[in-house]
Amino acid sequence: xxxxxxxxxxxxxxxxxxxxxxxxxxxxxxxxxxxxxxxxxxxxxxxxxxxxxxxxxxxxxxxxxxxxxxxxxxxxxxxxxxxxxxxxxxxxxxxxxxxxxxxxxxxxxxxxxxxxxxxxxxxxxxxxxxxxxxxxxxxxxxxxxxxxxxxxxxxxxxxxxxxxxxxxxxxxxxxxxxxxxxxxxxxxxxxxxxxxxxxxxxxxxxxxxxxxxxxxxxxxxxxxxxxxxxxxxxxxxxxxxxxxxxxxxxxxxxxxxxxxxxxxxxxxxxxxxxxxxxxxxxxxxxxxxxxxxxxxxxxxxxxxxxxxxxxxxxxxxxxxxxxxxxxxxxxxxxxxxxxxxxxxxxxxxxxxxxxxxxxxxxxxxxxxxxxxxxxxxxxxxxxxxxxxxxxxxxxxxx
Amino acid sequence: xxxxxxxxxxxxxxxxxxxxxxxxxxxxxxxxxxxxxxxxxxxxxxxxxxxxxxxxxxxxxxxxxxxxxxxxxxxxxxxxxxxxxxxxxxxxxxxxxxxxxxxxxxxxxxxxxxxxxxxxxxxxxxxxxxxxxxxxxxxxxxxxxxxxxxxxxxxxxxxxxxxxxxxxxxxxxxxxxxxxxxxxxxxxxxxxxxxxxxxxxxxxxxxxxxxxxxxxxxxxxxxxxxxxxxxxxxxxxxxxxxxxxxxxxxxxxxxxxxxxxxxxxxxxxxxxxxxxxxxxxxxxxxxxxxxxxxxxxxxxxxxxxxxxxxxxxxxxxxxxxxx
Numbered sequence: 001x002x003x004x005x006x007x008x009x010x011x012x013x014x015x016x017x018x019x020x021x022x023x024x025x026x027x028x029x030x031x032x033x034x035x036x037x038x039x040x041x042x043x044x045x046x047x048x049x050x051x052x053x054x055x056x057x058x059x060x061x062x063x064x065x066x067x068x069x070x071x072x073x074x075x076x077x078x079x080x081x082x083x084x085x086x087x088x089x090x091x092x093x094x095x096x097x098x099x100x101x102x103x104x105x106x107x108x109x110x111x112x113x114x115x116x117x118x119x120x121x122x123x124x125x126x127x128x129x130x131x132x133x134x135x136x137x138x139x140x141x142x143x144x145x146x147x148x149x150x151x152x153x154x155x156x157x158x159x160x161x162x163x164x165x166x167x168x169x170x171x172x173x174x175x176x177x178x179x180x181x182x183x184x185x186x187x188x189x190x191x192x193x194x195x196x197x198x199x200x201x202x203x204x205x206x207x208x209x210x211x212x213x214x215x216x217x218x219x220x221x222x223x224x225x226x227x228x229x230x231x232x233x234x235x236x237x238x239x240x241x242x243x244x245x246x247x248x249x250x251x252x253x254x255x256x257x258x259x260x261x262x263x264x265x266x267x268x269x270x271x272x273x274x275x276x277x278x279x280x281x282x283x284x285x286x287x288x289x290x291x292x293x294x295x296x297x298x299x300x301x302x303x304x305x306x307x308x309x310x311x312x313x314x315x316x317x318x319x320x321x322x323x324x325x326x327x328x329x330x331x332x333x334x335x336x337x338x339x340x341x342x343x344x345x346x347x348x349x350x351x352x353x354x355x356x357x358x359x360x361x362x363x364x365x366x367x368x369x370x371x372x373x374x375x376x377x378x379x380x381x382x383x384x385x386x387x388x389x390x391x392x393x394x395x396x397x398x
Numbered sequence: 399x400x401x402x403x404x405x406x407x408x409x410x411x412x413x414x415x416x417x418x419x420x421x422x423x424x425x426x427x428x429x430x431x432x433x434x435x436x437x438x439x440x441x442x443x444x445x446x447x448x449x450x451x452x453x454x455x456x457x458x459x460x461x462x463x464x465x466x467x468x469x470x471x472x473x474x475x476x477x478x479x480x481x482x483x484x485x486x487x488x489x490x491x492x493x494x495x496x497x498x499x500x501x502x503x504x505x506x507x508x509x510x511x512x513x514x515x516x517x518x519x520x521x522x523x524x525x526x527x528x529x530x531x532x533x534x535x536x537x538x539x540x541x542x543x544x545x546x547x548x549x550x551x552x553x554x555x556x557x558x559x560x561x562x563x564x565x566x567x568x569x570x571x572x573x574x575x576x577x578x579x580x581x582x583x584x585x586x587x588x589x590x591x592x593x594x595x596x597x598x599x600x601x602x603x604x605x606x607x608x609x610x611x612x613x614x615x616x617x618x619x620x621x622x623x624x625x626x627x628x629x630x631x632x633x634x635x636x637x638x639x640x641x642x643x644x645x646x647x648x649x650x651x652x653x654x655x656x657x658x659x660x661x662x663x664x665x666x667x668x669x670x671x672x673x674x675x676x677x678x679x680x681x682x683x684x685x686x687x688x689x690x691x692x693x694x695x696x697x698x699x700x701x702x703x704x705x706x707x708x709x710x711x712x713x714x715x716x717x718x719x720x721x
Binding site for chain 1: 583700
């Protein structure tokens with residue numbers, strides 16, 4: 001991209017309340033319907049049909065038809081694309097508005113996975129439905145359409161700006177799942193060395209996911225015209241000893257797929273690792289072995305706001321491997337929203353400039369939020385996007 | 399009887415508890431409904447522990463989001479810091495920000511556990527963080543050096559342990575993942591070992607209760623002799639990270655040993671006969687005062703149902719060993 005400091009979204013946006021409620025059979029309020037109109041007007045999206053569906057459902061107190069649900073889903077996706085474009089983002093997607101949640105979206109479509117009976121607690125009260133791997137994981141028949149093809153075709157049809165497709169990375173799926181199958185399968189071989197058993201079992205699991213579950217998605221969107229695919233690995237530094245597995249997994253996904261830009265999204269690195277490294281340093285030197293097709297990494301940085309320290313390692317290894325970096329310039333945590341705190345364009349500008357100076361080359365810097373935004377309210381998401389765009393404009397001026 | 403069994407940490411949440419918490423998060427529920435659900439689930443798990451004849455009975459810690467929470471949220475001079483992954487789990491804690499020197503203060507754990515539900519007449523256990531893990535996983539300022547910080551944190555934890563013992567708690571388990579994780583990562587130093595020793599010298603001996611230093615998430619093998627030299631009644635070893643060959647290398651005379659042979663982070667169910675035979679062999683070769691079978695860590699990582707299955711397994715193996 002010729003433009004300096006291009007801006008992009010990382011992944012998710014919150015779904016429209018009115019859509020979520022309507023699909024559940026609950027009537028949307030006047031405020032929610034008005035919100036739909038306001039948002040749609042803001043980005044010049046036609047909304048009469050959608051408002052009609054919402055009002056009819058409310059009046060008749062009935063369940064939505066499949067066609068109505070589909071129309072609402074398409075509308076939500078279109079709104080996300082057009083809101084991003086109207087704000088001025090250079091690279092867009094649909095806010096993952098067709099996905100129930102990033103992990104579940106994939107896990108639900110894998111043969112060899114069973115669900116835990118309960119949601120597993122993760123962060124405070126936040127929980128996720130863990131999948132238990134009970135046999136070699138494979139995509140269920142005909143699952144690619146719902147997984148990625150329909151949404152990608154829709155985005156490609158409607159987006160004016162460059163499209164970047166976010167897809168879960170195999171290592172992330174492995175980390176969030178129970179690895180019963182491979183731990184049991186490899187126990188006879190490595191049972192005497194539990195440490196080795198864990199490593200080899202996770203490696204086997206990750207590589208199976210890479211070839212059977214993730215790569216088919218990437219191939220499908222590339223075949224249909226995708227030019228930029230982002231693999232999401234929030235858990236990259238979770239297990240310091242297993243980072244080489246992550247690299248193997250990514251490489252197995254992208255190997256031999258040419259003429260496509262591949263990037264990784266990584267966030268919330270271990271700040272206290274109990275080793276002499278912390279943060280993104282933990283990824284090195286392992287990520288030097290990433291397939292040459294991976295030339296871009298998106299990083300959460302604003303939350304800690306230590307750009308010089310966090311990016312120093314990328315500068316340090318620049319002679320061996322140079323990555324473009326999507327620098328997180330806005331903090332997307334719920335805590336910041338609850339505190340009513342938000343960056344200013346000047347802060348964003350400063351973060352961009354600091355990143356460019358640390359990396360020694362402004363052309364390496366893309367501008368992004370720290371992570372996906374689904375836990376925030378939509379107004380705040382748009383404010384954050386605006387800040388990114390304004391801050392990048394200021395940074396371009398010097 | 400040398401053999402026994404007990405749980406060692408937070409129990410997996412029920413779907414009902416998830417639901418009430420989720421409703422509250424979305425503004426549709428209340429703290430009261432959460433407290434009621436927590437109480438109900440707590441009663442059930444305590445009853446199941448008693449029915450299983452476990453040798454120590456603990457609150458299942460449904461009020462905890464992370465082990466440092468009571469300390470971080472209630473001790474004067476401590477604030478809740480940024481979130482961080484809890485070791486290699488997709489679970490988070492918030493780093494305590496400790497602005498020492500802390501005054502000794504007690505009672506900060508009480509509102510998180512259900513003392514009124516625990517059997518206070520003999521075998522109730524409470525889990526506290528070990529001072530070493532607390533130190534190295536916190537942001538610490540205001541002390542002359544790390545040893546001074548260690549001493550102060552251990553004093554605060556000791557006072558809390560003593561307070562709980564005075565109320566009838568008979569077992570204090572100090573959770574110590576960091577030392578064995580550092581060992582596994584190759585970053586363990588002499589200073590780390592001295593710091594943990596200093597901490598346990600301060601808080602390892604509690605009047606009226608026995609103490610256990612429970613290590614997990616890492617390979618204890620190379621430091622078992624060191625752990626045995628610490629002033630605690632029991633050492634806990636993660637049997638899913640530490641090889642059996644290392645475990646049986648040493649003589650545990652004079653110590654209790656809690657062996658985490660049941661993997662709380664895997665839904666596979668271990669073979670009870672194999673576990674029982676392993677325990678017999680280990681006891682015969684290593685001579686501990688007591689050999690406890692435990693899960694390696696809390697069952698929170700796989701939820702209520704799988705936690706209950708591990709609890710049943712504990713009970714089954716215990717019964718087999720007592721027959």
